[in-house]
Amino acid sequence: MPDLGFQVAGVQAMKYAVAPQLGFDLRVTNAGPERVHTVALRCQIQIEATRRRYDAADQEGLRDLFGEPHRWGQTLRSLLWTQVGIIVPGFAGQTQVELPVPCTFDFNVAAVKYFNGLQDGEIPLCFQFSGTVFYESASGGLQVAPISWDKEAKFRMPLKPWREMMDLYYPNSAWLCLSRAVFERLHRYKVRTGTPTWEEMLEDLLTRVEEGVPV
Numbered sequence: 001m002p003d004l005g006f007q008v009a010g011v012q013a014m015k016y017a018v019a020p021q022l023g024f025d026l027r028v029t030n031a032g033p034e035r036v037h038t039v040a041l042r043c044q045i046q047i048e049a050t051r052r053r054y055d056a057a058d059q060e061g062l063r064d065l066f067g068e069p070h071r072w073g074q075t076l077r078s079l080l081w082t083q084v085g086i087i088v089p090g091f092a093g094q095t096q097v098e099l100p101v102p103c104t105f106d107f108n109v110a111a112v113k114y115f116n117g118l119q120d121g122e123i124p125l126c127f128q129f130s131g132t133v134f135y136e137s138a139s140g141g142l143q144v145a146p147i148s149w150d151k152e153a154k155f156r157m158p159l160k161p162w163r164e165m166m167d168l169y170y171p172n173s174a175w176l177c178l179s180r181a182v183f184e185r186l187h188r189y190k191v192r193t194g195t196p197t198w199e200e201m202l203e204d205l206l207t208r209v210e211e212g213v214p215v
Helices: 056-061 069-075 110-117 159-169 180-193 198-211
Strands: 004-013 021-030 036-047 079-088 094-102 122-136 142-146 152-158
Touching (some): 004 122, 004 159, 021 036, 079 094, 079 110, 122 159, 152 159
Antiparallel strands (some): 004 021, 021 094, 036 079, 036 122, 122 142, 122 152
C-alpha cells in the first residue's frame, strides 16, 4: 500500500485566476514501490498563530482579532484558514503539483484580519491531509486506500505573496461587507448630503466624528 508524504516547497500569487488565489508548490512522495494512479486529496490549512513573534505594530494591527496584548495568553490561538481539494495525477516515486487556495478580502473572516494585521515576516501554517489514493497492485489491478489522518506538512509562508495577491486583485482598495440595514442608512445619508461617491461620504462621516460635529 502506498505511503504518501507531503512537503510545501513554495508559494506565489496566481496572476491569471478568475478570483484571488495563492498557489502552493506541493511535493508528494510515495515511499512504497507501487505506481500511484491518482490521488483525490483534501487539505485543511491551519494558521498556527502561537508559533511566531509579534512586535508592537503587529499587536496593534491584531487587536481586533485577539484583543489587548496583555490578554494574548488566553486569546492567541490557532485559526482555521480554509479547506481545499485537488486531484493529483499519476506518478511513480515523487511529483509536484500546484495547490490552489482561494482567498477572500472579507474583513469579517478571521484569517483576513490576521494577514492584514501583520506588518511583515512569516506566517506559520500547518497543512493537514486526507483523502483517497488509487494505485496499481503487484498484479496490475487497481487498488484503493485512504490517506492516513496523521499526514501533515509545516510551512512558514512569507506575508509578501498574500499582499502582492491582494494588490493585484484589489489595487489600492479594500472590501467591506455590510448588512443591508446599515447599507440603506448609509445610502440615505449619501443622498441627503449630495455626496457624489461612497468614499467621499465615508470621509465626511469620519471627519465629522473626529471633529465632534453632529451628523
